[in-house]
Amino acid sequence: MGTPLDWLPTSEFERVLRCVDDRHDRSRAFAAMTRVNTLYMVMRAGSGHLGSSFSAADIVSWLLLNELRNPFDEDGDVYFSSKGHDAPGLYAALIGLGQLPEPLLHRLRRTGGLPGHPDVHTPHMPFNTGSLGMGIAKAKGLVLADRLLGRSRRVYVLTGDGELQEGQIWESLAGAAHRAMGELTVIVDHNKIQSDTWVRDVSDLGDLEAKFASFGWGVLRCDGHDHRQLDAVLRGRAERFPDRPAAVIADTVKGAGCPTFSATTSMGHGERLYRFHSGAPATAEYRSAHAELVGTANELLRRHGLAPLAPHRDGDGDRDGVAARATADGPRLPEIYGKALVHRARRDDRIVALDADLVLDTGLIPFSRRFPERFIECGIAEQDMVSVAGGIAARGLLPFVHSFSCFLHARPNEQIYNNATEGRRVVYVGSLAGLLPAAPGHSHQAVRDVSAVGAIPGLVVLEPASPAEVRAAVDFCASTSSSVYLRLVSAPCPPEVADLRTGPLVVGRGRTVRDGGRTVAVGSGPVVLTELLRAADLLAGDGIDLTVVNLPWLNRVDPAWLADLADRADQLFVVENHYTHGGQADLLARALLELKLPTTPRLHGIGLTEVPTCGTAGEALEAHGLSAARLAGSVRTELLHGARPVPVPVPTRDGARPVPVPTRSPAGSPTTSFTRST
């Protein structure tokens, strides 16, 4: 912590662009310098994608400096990245070109700064990418709109190679050829490594040139780090394929540009996992990589008789940066989950685990090692994975399907429903659920998953809050007769919930985690329960004794349990790590009214109402009203304004006005009998 970090001001880029007259060397030096700043940004943010930014840096530099016509003008050529996680590299280039303000260098993955994945609110980002596979289709939309508007712009899209496993990529190719889109060029950053490991080991791409060609595209190929080759290939593109979309397969190396991160030098012989896909490197790695990158640039400058680079330093005194880099502690539920799954699978050989290239992040490494034959790596192919699971379930086995929740609930939404209509039992495990971590941005923040799958018949949505509850959840998933969508928060469990105990899980029933008065807050998962427990501490000072209830079921509630809860509550706050619409508040409101209880508590739902912000955990919780302080504030406000008695009319079976509301009898039973008009 507190390592001094060096960065290059925009003025240094200006100097190099001005003084290096060979355009290949200028582009090479520029690329090396963007890598310096990319490394700085990721180190400072504490996370971000280095490997992919580095593999694309030469392509991006060449395009922006030489190939694109007026890329920063309204009517100019367009470039964007479909994979999107190479955003830090693109930001660094745009800052180097003076197209984004220099101070944003220090604000990667912060609220009001530069999001972890591209967002249209940042200048020169035409699309929100990071959800893979959409870029070519978006580019086609630009081309079609430009044709309608009578404008002529060229569109360049960068894709990953792992990204090519997404079906939407291939879905989008035919239409572009069909409409003779000579305006469209796709560049494949063919670095051969996807999130976890080698593309060829996950789901080999086979003959990539033949694939694009078979869809009617022109195909070109070059070394994506060789600026002369990039130059030649891109210059020849229009001539060779004037009326066809073209794919440039750019052979690159993940982490290219410095030996520390380069896949060719950083991975030992036979090593399978590349270590610099995402996340900040260790200090020693930072230092060596920084030195290597600056050395590369300086060597180019020296050749052109220029003074070496003069980086600026962000030091120990920069508390803000240090704070952002501080890593939260506590157990991580996906890791607990992965161990629990192994434990369960030892005595249940029906269990099969399917993964979509996120074995590191879904806790599946222990399972994949212990049961390699029962582990199926599907690649970045969520629809395929879910339908494969349906086929496996059809044979009586029990598939557990894994991805980030942001992708799992949405990309294969119809496939999950299709499995449900067959009555197949499948367990869907979505990690990285909810608002946190907020650093990657909205493409990775799953705050719509409950609503998007909650209505699927026979599918129970369950969000455990603690390690103990995760273990109980795995047992539930393996033994229930329902399908389950298991919503796993990946942010570390704070101490408030890390030791939370649980009994066996009973569908639709919750458990009080803090006894208090008749103001009751209901929520699920580690993020909400932690903030609620902290809010309760804040409210205690005001004489408000908040009861906090953990209801881990997000689309089921047991009427008897709810009636009992309602009996103990005057006011229910339902707090959700999700949009307010379609979650637990809707569920409980409807269930409460349908209970026909003698008394009905008030209800107030708290959750997200807008697209989630990118930032630190604290920034995001605060922005969306989910921090302890803001939750306490909401409770206070509601109690002040909502604390009025609520007479309820007597329903009658006709069109007459209601009879007066009766007083409650001592036993609490109603004193007015049913009346019927003629």
Next chain:
Amino acid sequence: MGTPLDWLPTSEFERVLRCVDDRHDRSRAFAAMTRVNTLYMVMRAGSGHLGSSFSAADIVSWLLLNELRNPFDEDGDVYFSSKGHDAPGLYAALIGLGQLPEPLLHRLRRTGGLPGHPDVHTPHMPFNTGSLGMGIAKAKGLVLADRLLGRSRRVYVLTGDGELQEGQIWESLAGAAHRAMGELTVIVDHNKIQSDTWVRDVSDLGDLEAKFASFGWGVLRCDGHDHRQLDAVLRGRAERFPDRPAAVIADTVKGAGCPTFSATTSMGHGERLYRFHSGAPATAEYRSAHAELVGTANELLRRHGLAPLAPHRDGDGDRDGVAARATADGPRLPEIYGKALVHRARRDDRIVALDADLVLDTGLIPFSRRFPERFIECGIAEQDMVSVAGGIAARGLLPFVHSFSCFLHARPNEQIYNNATEGRRVVYVGSLAGLLPAAPGHSHQAVRDVSAVGAIPGLVVLEPASPAEVRAAVDFCASTSSSVYLRLVSAPCPPEVADLRTGPLVVGRGRTVRDGGRTVAVGSGPVVLTELLRAADLLAGDGIDLTVVNLPWLNRVDPAWLADLADRADQLFVVENHYTHGGQADLLARALLELKLPTTPRLHGIGLTEVPTCGTAGEALEAHGLSAARLAGSVRTELLHGARPVPVPVPTRDGARPVPVPTRSPAGSPTTSFTRST
């Protein structure tokens, strides 16, 4: 109406199978006979897919009779159709083989009969298909499970060629090659016509053999109507590609088997729309086709010295069949919509319409003719279409995106959300929304769309009920600042709602369509409102004066409007053409409780709780409690059991028990003041 229809009993198939000793001729005769019964089933049902059943009939016959090993045994080879709409043909073959009971011939698309698309509850249907593109992945699941279980079965999947436009097809190919799935054979029924027209005009498939080969698959090709070629190609498949999945591209003709339906003979020169993709033919076409098919079979029988076929006749006396074939009358909202869109687009040149191969069913033919340059046919590629729309919207145009609602809300679910996170304005128009028509079965019944997209920020879900409301809805879509999901019921509008007037639409506000008493039913769309108006008539006889309110907004409610409604209601019934979870009942319940009104009516939601049934409209409405009679019954029951007064506790700001509920003061204001404990 009332045309006598002829069908072949299973005993006739048995005779032919027993007596024709040449296996190619046996298979040919069998195929011709399945076509006779397919035509019968579709005529009797009043709808169904002839063209695709006929193009696949020779393939299916050859596979079932000759290629598959023990296809009806637990451990035998598996065959299924991924496209699924060729189900009538497969049913006819299974009935011919005695593998399904003969009486089911008369029960296509009826509750308790044979669903419009395959369903696992029918014997020998391993999967629910009809949602395109999932079949290869499901088959891979079978292969992987079989490998784990130590069994060896071969799996044969039939796909359409239009279906190959779906990205999931290509997403699923790489994994099969990666895992060397010699067990898996895909047969492409390459009939060159998708739902609406020629595949080459929609989105040309290009070099199909090269495509499969580039994904590492073995590729074979044959005439899909030539039983000798099918024999040879399938026999050679294992030898040629022992350790690879293989695709057999079977060149076929849509509607093959009789000149009346064959695309080569039924389409005039330059004619674009094939008329027999779905739906029952006219009587004259039935008669000629039936004669041609029987003639083909009889010629084969004659060659083998056998007596001609002896069909049975289902005549005029068959009221049940006639009833099922009766076509409902009334305006169809997609048609009204299409005209309204043209009208609006005349004065708004931002409007662009995108379609996913359902131009006939989404009302877009007038638009495509009037504004060909602003009409974009995307093919069966919903994800691509939605992201293309995002690109078009990025240039300031206003895309209207069209498909069946069952596909539109689910397949591109993540892509719709992605557009929303960019704040792009896109109008999504999903026709065929809701439970009806129930004949196609659950793959086509969109009863989960509201929940699946309802939480997307900035997206308003709107379901118009009448022609006038559709026209208002189009104006709303074109002029609002939100994105809109327009939910269009395709079943004809009954007279009760066909003339329903509407004023300008105001978000979240409904309109009373039947004035009545304080028992209020809320709903939207023609199906629900019709049944509610009919239920009101039934209830009037019991002295219950039901107020019926049309609230066309499915994820928005105006608090002031709701407060006013609540003031006029003791009991709210919220009736939905949708699953009960995630729809209007949840929305209104939550909003009611959060209103903090002095009085809160009871609420009771009515909607689907299970996967929708296939059948006639009457069967489906009755089965799911949405017929007028069942709605009236629900209202009666609730009023009998729910009509008790409901005291509500006074919220306090502490943990004390509630103070007694006060009587209501004459002015209706509370008499108990806020209390606070220490």
